[in-house]
Amino acid sequence: MLDNERFDLIQKNGFGIIQNKKWFSYGIDAVLLSHFAEIKDGDRIMDMGTGTGIIPLLLSLNHQVDKIYGIEKQDQVADMAHRSVKKNKLEDTIEIIKADVLELKNKFDAGSFDVIVSNPPYFKKGNALINNGSVKAQSRHETSGDLEDFIKTAALLLKNKGCFYMVHRPMRLVDIIYYCRKHNLEPKTLQYVYPHCDKPPNILLIKCVKNGNHELKHKENLYVYDNNRDYTPQIREIYRNLKIDVF
């Protein structure tokens, strides 16, 4: 373990994740996306912008996948995610690759993935208060690859009818839908997440199918906190379903 790092348990049996206190820690977004993604046995999966590697870890703990590639553009973060994979002895299932989204078309074959998931940087290039080039800022802001690059690359790498699952902010919905339709990743399911039933939604989950037909379903809304600031039964059930027993 390096300076500022800690090992955060996910399951009492010892599975967990290394996180750096000064960087971006995984949040409920990654958990909700891991639950939202429909994975079949033997799927070949990519996580674009994997950060700590939390999503590959949760997916491999819950499904019999073939392989999950966790793509991370930042050297130090990719190194930390790789050490988490080793610590969990999941090297056969998860491979962390240090790469920018723009390089992926040269590293993988087109049409070679069943599922691509992504919890990308939420903020536009040059469009936020803090964008100072730090590790944390780079995890939160689009730098070299922007939202369209993520979507375009996912569309290229997925098999026909392959699925793209993304978590993002509701304020970016128009960009998301426009670029997905433009690149033939048809939005099929949309789910809104509300911090509380009296607040506007602050997270959205979207499922797109490469060359899917044109009809969108809205999945039931998720509400994170109840009036006592505890997780709602909906959220507790998601954590239980993902076998996260330390939270």
Add this chain to the structure above:
Amino acid sequence: MLDNERFDLIQKNGFGIIQNKKWFSYGIDAVLLSHFAEIKDGDRIMDMGTGTGIIPLLLSLNHQVDKIYGIEKQDQVADMAHRSVKKNKLEDTIEIIKADVLELKNKFDAGSFDVIVSNPPYFKKGNALINNGSVKAQSRHETSGDLEDFIKTAALLLKNKGCFYMVHRPMRLVDIIYYCRKHNLEPKTLQYVYPHCDKPPNILLIKCVKNGNHELKHKENLYVYDNNRDYTPQIREIYRNLKIDVF
């Protein structure tokens, strides 16, 4: 009044609307859209696909508008809407025009409207169970002009920064957003309407601004019925705000 017609009161003081029992009667969609649209004094307004003319009537009863053009492609329906306007003595404010959406670019100047509202046919061409050419079917199905034609025409006829308000089905959200962005009618506000808090949304309201900047807001959800199948306080307040006192 012709065969199968009745006069439905909207206000106790006598304002109302002629409807034909065999055709399409106005529903809550038109009421919600009339409330959702933000109208300023002196606005020049178009209602694309006006049907009975309910939206021009509600807008003129609630705002000091310059002029509202109600566009209706079906001869008999346009005639009935025109007779409603006369019966309400609103000929100075509302003009019903028999035209298809595809003809509008030849009848009106580009960039000449402040606001365009639309409660268009919800169903795609040839994509529904009933599409028999009847008056009712033509009110519900895209025939000559489809969703993109409505959006493209609205984009052409609106002034810069003019507003387009539409009510539609949530399952068409991807089409709506894609065509609006494509034609520079930027979606700015989205509001979902749920028949009940336990059901998925079945109506959506969207505000777009011609050449608006790229940021979408989600307005608080509307729930139509409570557990007793009565209108919720939210909906009652909307009817009260629109001065509809007969419902």
